[in-house]
Amino acid sequence: MNDAIRISSPADILGFIPHSLGFVPRESFVFLTMRGKTLGATLRVDVPAFAEPAGFAGSMVDYLALDTQATAVLLAIYTASTPTLGQSRPFHDHVEAVIEALEGAGTPLQDAWLVTPSQWQNLLCDSDAGCCSPEPLESITDGQLNAEMAFRGSSYQKAPGTSYAPFAGPADREEQIRHALPGVLGAELRPGRELWAEVLTRDGWMDPQTAVELLACFQRPDLRDTLLCNVIDPELPDAEESANLLMGEGIAPDWDRVDRAQETARDLIDAAPEGYRAPLLTLIGWLAYLKGQSSVAADHFKLALADTPGYRLAELMDQLVSRGTIAPVAKNQATAYKRHR
């Protein structure tokens, strides 16, 4: 059976982007590498509000070079900005610099589109013949590809961003966690690791007592670090010698286990009063970083810092993604996360 979905129009390409990223981008440049007639990597960055055009274009070429099989590149600019006076399109100078840099890299820009909150249109066509007039966004969402992807179970957020509901659990939950803490602090790392390992192999519901014990475990910094590492390497007895693993270097994660860990952490956040959520938000963010979803990661690190101001691990990881770092594991197609496996 041929499992391919045929992309037959620019609307289909634009329809694919949210499925690839997991959300509809805003104020973003989204590049797609092409390998002959098939797509390779999808790369999203914030629009270059202050970056100098040539430097921005050079950085994008460096990132796009991660797809060593790329033969050409597509670009979609998502913005509500209007062109500056005398220019035909928003970010005109940046687009021109990107065109030049990609040409020089041997992966020319094959086509580009501008997506605004109300319509989309070709970004490169300057014909007055009316051949590339603006089209409604519905032509993307109602397109055949979007319908086909949804039929296959793919979904995405209508906008970027992350939020969690305020704590609505029992009033004595904080007291329960505090009561469990001395046992966790006085113990070795092993009992906490075993509980975490057991929960990650469970399906579905977590009982309140287990949730409280795990919440206490995550409050102890060295155990927290070990539990993070154990998502990727269940055998690690502690987080010592974990430099490469933390950076995402030289690892090939079990992505189903990573998905389960994020899901479990979300359940634990629901069970955690404010002030106890930072380690779990940091865990979800770090795993998002490993997945190549740095904007999702950054959202979580900021939420962690809002929950517990000065939370050092979240501060450091936020700095990591704020330097344009892509986790090495996410740079390699063979080891990278795929939403639809």
Add this chain to the structure above:
Amino acid sequence: MSHEYILTDEDAAPADATHAQDVLELSMLTMPQPGAPIVDISWEKSPLDL
């Protein structure tokens, strides 16, 4: 040519930093300064013909 690196109190990791925090702190020393755009990458399986 020699280089001298002088560690000050500001360079030192907090006394209660975990190993993971130390590692991240050290890694950051060789990276560009914050301010680069945050980059998302996806290799989503796309058996997509153009």
